[in-house]
Amino acid sequence: MKPSDIIQRIIRNDQNNAVKTAAFRPGQIVSGRIVKLFPNQRAEVHIGSHKVIAQLETPLSANSRYWFKVEPDEGMLRLKVMESANRPGTSAPAESLLSQLGMQLSRENKMLIQFFLKEQLPITAETLKMASEWIKESQSAEDGLRTVKELIVRQLPLSKNIFLALSSVLHGDTLSSLMGELQEELRDADLSPKGQRLYSLLGDLITTSREKLGQQAIFRLFSEWLDTKNLASSHTAFQLLKVLGLMPGEADEDAALKQLTEGSLQNKPISHVLTELLKANESENRQEFILNFAKLNGIISQRSESIGQAQTLETLFNDIRNGKISFPAEKNLLNALFKSALSHTLNADLGQLLSGEPEFKQAAVQAGILLAGEKPSAAAALTLLEKTMLDELKNIMRTELNFTYDQGNIQSELKRIIRTLGLSHEHDVLNLIKHHDEEAAEKLDTLKPLLMGLLNEETSHSAKDAAERLLHKLTGFQALSQESGPLQHYIFQLPVSLWGKITDLTMQWSGRKTEMGKIDPSHCRVIFYLNLEHLNETIVDLQVQNRIINISVINENKEIKDLTAPFAADLKENLLKINYKLSSVSFQKPESAGDTLLARETMTSIVQSNQFSGVDIRI
Numbered sequence: 001m002k003p004s005d006i007i008q009r010i011i012r013n014d015q016n017n018a019v020k021t022a023a024f025r026p027g028q029i030v031s032g033r034i035v036k037l038f039p040n041q042r043a044e045v046h047i048g049s050h051k052v053i054a055q056l057e058t059p060l061s062a063n064s065r066y067w068f069k070v071e072p073d074e075g076m077l078r079l080k081v082m083e084s085a086n087r088p089g090t091s092a093p094a095e096s097l098l099s100q101l102g103m104q105l106s107r108e109n110k111m112l113i114q115f116f117l118k119e120q121l122p123i124t125a126e127t128l129k130m131a132s133e134w135i136k137e138s139q140s141a142e143d144g145l146r147t148v149k150e151l152i153v154r155q156l157p158l159s160k161n162i163f164l165a166l167s168s169v170l171h172g173d174t175l176s177s178l179m180g181e182l183q184e185e186l187r188d189a190d191l192s193p194k195g196q197r198l199y200s201l202l203g204d205l206i207t208t209s210r211e212k213l214g215q216q217a218i219f220r221l222f223s224e225w226l227d228t229k230n231l232a233s234s235h236t237a238f239q240l241l242k243v244l245g246l247m248p249g250e251a252d253e254d255a256a257l258k259q260l261t262e263g264s265l266q267n268k269p270i271s272h273v274l275t276e277l278l279k280a281n282e283s284e285n286r287q288e289f290i291l292n293f294a295k296l297n298g299i300i301s302q303r304s305e306s307i308g309q310a311q312t313l314e315t316l317f318n319d320i321r322n323g324k325i326s327f328p329a330e331k332n333l334l335n336a337l338f339k340s341a342l343s344h345t346l347n348a349d350l351g352q353l354l355s356g357e358p359e360f361k362q363a364a365v366q367a368g369i370l371l372a373g374e375k376p377s378a379a380a381a382l383t384l385l386e387k388t389m390l391d392e393l394k395n396i397m398r399t400e401l402n403f404t405y406d407q408g409n410i411q412s413e414l415k416r417i418i419r420t421l422g423l424s425h426e427h428d429v430l431n432l433i434k435h436h437d438e439e440a441a442e443k444l445d446t447l448k449p450l451l452m453g454l455l456n457e458e459t460s461h462s463a464k465d466a467a468e469r470l471l472h473k474l475t476g477f478q479a480l481s482q483e484s485g486p487l488q489h490y491i492f493q494l495p496v497s498l499w500g501k502i503t504d505l506t507m508q509w510s511g512r513k514t515e516m517g518k519i520d521p522s523h524c525r526v527i528f529y530l531n532l533e534h535l536n537e538t539i540v541d542l543q544v545q546n547r548i549i550n551i552s553v554i555n556e557n558k559e560i561k562d563l564t565a566p567f568a569a570d571l572k573e574n575l576l577k578i579n580y581k582l583s584s585v586s587f588q589k590p591e592s593a594g595d596t597l598l599a600r601e602t603m604t605s606i607v608q609s610n611q612f613s614g615v616d617i618r619i
Contacts, residue, residue, distance in 0.1 A: 024052075026072040029082070029101075029123040031093065033065045045079065048120035054079045067097055093117065101125045108135065115145045121152050134163045143171045156479055161472075168469060169476030174504040176495035178470040179206045185463040192457055198450040205420065205447070209497040214367030217393050218244065218360070224389075226343035228336045236385045243382065244363040254331060257338045270299050274341060281328045289327065293317050296341055312340050368500075371397065417494050422448030423478055448474050486512050488519050498533055505530045522547045535560065549575060551585045561587045 024030070024047075032047040041056045045068075054077040060066060068079040082100055094113045095105055102125075103109055109132055116123050131148045138144030147167040156162050172178075183202040191199060207215075221244075224237035238256070241247045247256045261274050273295045280288035297313050316337060319325045325333065369375050371394055382390065425448045432444070451471040455464055477492040491508040511524035526542030539554040553560065564585075572582040 024070050024077055024122065026070050027124045027126075028070045029097065029125070030068050030070065030079075031065060031117060032068050032079070034060050034062050037062050042076075052077050057081065067093075067100070097123075101128065103128065103132070108132065108141065111141060112145070115149075119149055121149060127152070127158060130158055130160075134160060138167065139171065143167065146170060154479075154482065161475070162479055165472045165476035165479055167476075168472040169480060172469065172473060175470075175473055175493045176206050176502050176504050178466070178473055179495060182463070182466040182470055185460065185466050189459060189463060191459075194450060194453050195457065195459070197445065198447075198454055201420065201447055201450065205417065205495050206502050207497070208365075208368075208500050208502055210368035210372065210500045211361065211364045212368075212497075213371055213397065214364035214369075216397060217367040217371055218246065218364060220393060220396070223343070226339045228339050232385075233389070234339075236389050239383070240386055240389060243386070244366050245359055246363045254335050254338075257335060257342065260342065261338070270296070270341060273299065274338060277337075278334070281334065284328050286327050289329075290317075290321055293320065300341065313337070365500075372499075414494065414496070417496065418492075420446055421474060421492075421494075422446030422450075423474065423481075423492060425449055426478075483513075488513055496530075501533045503531050503533075544580070547579060548581050548583050550583050552588060553585070554588045554590065556590055558589075 030047045032045040034043050035046050035051065036044040037060075038044070038053075041059060043054060043056055043060065043062075045052055045054045047068075054068075055073065057071070057078070057080045060081060067082040069082055071078040071080050082097075094110050094117070097113055098105055098109055109128075112128060112132055112135065113123070115121075116128070131144075134148065135141055135144035138147070144167070147163055147170055150156075150166050150170065151158060151163060156166075173181075179202050183199060183206065186195065186199045186202075189195070218241070221237045221241055225234050225241060227234055235253075238247065238253060242249055242251075248259075251259070258278070261271050273292050277289060277292040277296065280286075280292060293313075294317065297317055300313060316325070316333075320327060320329070329337070366378075370379060370390060373379065379387065379390070425444070425446065428444060448471065451467050451474075454467045455471070473493075481490040481492065483489070487510055489508075489510040491506075494505045494507065495502055496505045506529045508527055509519065509524060511519040514520050522544065523546070524544050526540065526544070529537070529539050531537050535555055535557055537555070541552040541554070543550045543552075553564075557563075568585060571585075575582050
């Protein structure tokens with residue numbers, strides 16, 4: 001089932017409650033039946049599921065249905081009759097109202113007003129006209145109608161942007177897929193510094209943990225290869241880069257260095273200097289060689305972190321100029337020269353340089369697989385020296401390798417993702433304006449404000465379209481997250497890495513507020529949905545009352561109870577460590593095995609069975 005289907009299920013209870021408590025506001029048009037008449041033109045009117053006492057502006061007949069317009073009044077509800085809704089000879093109720101509002105009697109408008117009547121939604125001429133225009137631009141009339149209902153029920157601003165935002169959440173693609181689309185659009189674009197930051201941020205959010213680990217390993221291998229102090233380690237690192245496919249299998253080091261210079265570095269100033277240096281050496285033009293060597297020294301000495309490389313090159317330069325080293329330079333000397341120069345550049349720009357290379361992504365995945373020991377046959381094919389270097393990498397990167405299994409890291413990672421999305425952007429801007437909060441200023445460099453910035457820049461139409469759809473998605477989740485009296489309600493989606501797969505974790509939580517304005521972790525309910533790599537679609541319902549937890553898992557796998565049984569004792573013990581008591585863990589299958597939408601009714605019953613439904617990330 002698509003996460004958007006789950007989102008519709010978990011907000012259904014909020015919709016129903018909101019409809020029951022809807023207030024009547026001036027300008028609304030309602031269909032009502034006169035139940036009883038009282039003196040002074042007062043009457044009991046049945047409007048939808050409500051029975052109200054209203055002041056009528058004209059005498060009317062009991063047991064008759066009319067169209068009423070709500071009039072301003074500080075006290076009693078005042079209703080102005082528009083026309084009898086069941087008078088003989090009049091057209092159908094929907095057509096009759098459309099005529100009175102001066103709207104076209106089109107099929108779409110009839111469908112719209114019938115939907116409003118069926119759902120007992122408050123009607124105004126302005127609302128109907130705006131909704132009619134928005135629905136024309138929706139993927140389907142049904143999706144558009146449901147989105148309009150959500151806007152009205154939650155009493156959100158009736159604007160096109162909010163409509164598009166909610167529509168994206170209820171019916172659109174997942175967050176990670178929208179991020180992937182935008183990243184692809186920006187891949188070869190000429191980006192501003194903020195655009196580059198956005199591209200990097202998207203990559204961080206939708207890159208798997210396996211690939212990130214592999215990237216770090218590759219960076220270390222490149223650094224080791226370009227280090228001229230230990231030639232044996234440098235050669236081993238070079239061979240491992242070959243194994244990962246980042247170097248041609250038949251290439252020697254000087255060919256690889258030349259390829260790197262003319263490939264990933266071709267637009268860098270240092271590339272031109274190194275190329276000219278190589279040409280001067282081959283043509284035995286000593287003057288040109290020394291001139292370009294001087295330029296190379298100038299480029300490298302500009303960065304303070306390159307002092308070591310600059311001193312090494314300065315020594316080589318003086319030795320060649322003074323004749324201590326013969327000219328033309330030998331192959332080994334040139335390789336050392338190139339390595340020293342490239343080490344300076346790659347240490348600063350390797351991530352940016354290699355991220356655009358198609359083979360880099362695949363190599364990073366393979367490196368992650370090797371480090372995690374997922375393919376023993378691949379590791380078995382390595383030489384002893386290569387295995388030793390790989391083991392050293394594992395020890396150095398043990399923290400990153402254990403990320404998936406570390407509960408504390410998982411919690412901090414989820415919080416980091418929430419902050420990175422920029423879901424509190426408007427609140428952070430307000431804090432910055434009011435208090436000149438430096439921490440709030442740092443939070444402005446998150447996904448949402450970067451998307452807003454991209455829409456104001458000169459970029460392709462397709463990139464702007466992708467950015468706008470992603471921005472609508474984030475805004476939609478913000479709109480669905482509300483406070484209602486003593487209760488807080490939040491719902492959003494996070495792209496999370498399950499080691500080798502990115503999935504979208506859909507979360508919703510609500511509960512009473514503590515004195516500090518946060519959700520009470522002792523009384524709340526967790527419902528979240530995600531698509532696991534092996535167990536596929538899974539819903540977890542976690543209820544907390546007085547710090548006693550009951551967990552219900554919905555999954556179609558017949559063996560899930562047996563698969564999870566070995567972890568039950570650890571779960572209970574770990575919950576006790578943070579002062580929670582596990583009462584029960586139950587497993588349910590989707591009610592309709594043939595239904596492609598997982599647990600359609602089961603999900604509804606879960607949400608409606610408790611007024612507190614949601615997720616508290618502190619659990």
